[in-house]
Amino acid sequence: MTLPYRPGHFVWCRFPQNERPDKPGPKLRIGYLATVRQVEQGLAVAVLYTTTRPFAEPLPLGVIPIAGRAAETLGQRPFWIDARCIAYLPVTIEFFPRLDRADHGVQGVALVGLQRKIVAAATEVFRRPELLDLRGPGRR
Amino acid sequence: MPDSMLLRLDPVLLREAKKRARAENRTLAEYVATAVREKVQRTTVTVIVHPSLRKAIRKSKPVRTPRETKKDRAARERLHNLVLDAAGIPR
DSSP states (O other): OOOSOOTTEEEEEOOOBTTBTTSOOSSOEEEEEEEEEEETTEEEEEEEEEEOSOOOSSOOTTEEEEOHHHHHHTTOOOEEEEEEEEEEEEOOTTTOTTTTSTTTTEEEEOOHHHHHHHHHHHHHHHTOGGGEEEESTTOO | OOOOOOOOOOHHHHHHHHHHHHHTTOOHHHHHHHHHHHHHOOEEEEEEEOGGGTTTGGGOEEOOOTTOOHHHHHHHHHHHHHHHHHHTOOO
């Protein structure tokens, strides 16, 4: 079976808002797929949030700039991956409105070096739970 | 404009730091600066797990990338578990 998504893909999606994690967000944006999982009901992905809103230097931990050739390859202006903001979503047309297209809404694929950099940056954020303030509906 | 400083490190620690910096595609200075920054700063994170996945996600299996190494797979799996731990999804 050909899977529509793999880790490293930049995909058009409706990233949900904190207050309504079960609903697609209002805006179609590019998300970065950190991992793709097989679950009983189908596929699920961990999507990292991206934004074109600039960050002041020094960049916060977990924020990765995508600029220059990397952004051009994606046909996008410079943007930032914010690995501090992650959503695990089912792969459905609701959250991935371009799923049924031939390209499934995949805007591009990160090179291996960039994939490793993103995973490393996200891991740096999450490996020290004592330094995390958790927002989001999963908070106990 | 950042200040500079002279830092003395045990040679074994320095070697390990250089190795980790290389593995993360960073300069040694960036790696050390990040380590210091994370020590002194808390980070606000947002983790959203769709309600339909809350029970199933821990039992899920990863989809592989073509030409992915064992090390890459292990790193991704580690991140996956760290994020779910942070979100309070039970193992």
